[in-house]
Amino acid sequence: MDFHYLVQSQFIDKNNLVRISAALNEFHANKDAIIDARVCRGKANKVVNNWYILKLELMQSVIPSIRNSGVTAQWSADATEHVHITEIKVPVRSDEKQNIKALADAARSHMDNKDTDDIEVLQHKPVGSVPLPLHSFAIGHIAFHLAYDPSIQNISIDDVTLKFNLPDLRPALSNFLHHEASSEHDHIHAIGGPRRARPNAVLPFKKV
Structure with a gap:
C-alpha cells in the first residue's frame, strides 16, 4: 500500500525514491510470512506457494523508470x-x-x-x-x-478567479472596459500593459 501511494506523487525526488525502495524491500523481506500462512490464494481458492505475479514483477522497474522518464502520474489516463x-x-x-x-x-x-x-x-x-x-x-x-452549450454557463467573477487561478481578472476586465469606453468607435485598442485598476475594482456585471 505504501509503495502504491508513494509512486502516485506528482513530484518525486531522491528522498521519495528512497522511501519507495524501502517500502518494496520491506514487502520482500516479509512476504514469506504470507506463503507460510497459506493466505495467498488463486483460482478456485487454491493456495499459491510462489510469487510469480506479473504486476509484482512490474513493480521492480518502477524506480528505474522514474529516474529515466519522470513521475508515473504523467502516464495516467x-x-x-x-x-x-x-x-x-x-x-x-x-x-x-x-x-x-x-x-x-x-x-x-x-x-x-x-x-x-x-x-x-x-x-x-x-x-x-x-x-x-x-x-x-x-x-x-x-x-x-464552438460548442452550442458551454460546460460552465453561469459563474461569478470571483468564482472564475479562484477556479482558474486568475488573480488579476477583475482589474484586467476593468481596464479593458475603460479602454473600450474611451476609444473611438472604430479604433482597436491594445490589450495588455500595466494594470491600473485595483483588485477590488467595481464592474458593471457580476457574472459571466
Whole structure:
C-alpha cells in the first residue's frame, strides 16, 4: 500500500525514491510470512506457494523508470477518462435509445458539408452583416466550430478567479472596459500593459 501511494506523487525526488525502495524491500523481506500462512490464494481458492505475479514483477522497474522518464502520474489516463465520461457516457445515458454510430456519421457529414459551406459563406459576407456571436468562423485555413452549450454557463467573477487561478481578472476586465469606453468607435485598442485598476475594482456585471 505504501509503495502504491508513494509512486502516485506528482513530484518525486531522491528522498521519495528512497522511501519507495524501502517500502518494496520491506514487502520482500516479509512476504514469506504470507506463503507460510497459506493466505495467498488463486483460482478456485487454491493456495499459491510462489510469487510469480506479473504486476509484482512490474513493480521492480518502477524506480528505474522514474529516474529515466519522470513521475508515473504523467502516464495516467484519468484526465481523458473524465472527458470520456462527461462527453460520451453522460449524454448517452440521458437518451439510451440514440444510435451513437448514426450520430457520429451524421455529425461528420454535417461538418464535412454544411459547416464547411457555411464558413466559406461567412468569409465573404459584408462586414457587420453576420449575426453574432459566431459559432463557426475561420482564420486562414483553420476553421473553428464552438460548442452550442458551454460546460460552465453561469459563474461569478470571483468564482472564475479562484477556479482558474486568475488573480488579476477583475482589474484586467476593468481596464479593458475603460479602454473600450474611451476609444473611438472604430479604433482597436491594445490589450495588455500595466494594470491600473485595483483588485477590488467595481464592474458593471457580476457574472459571466
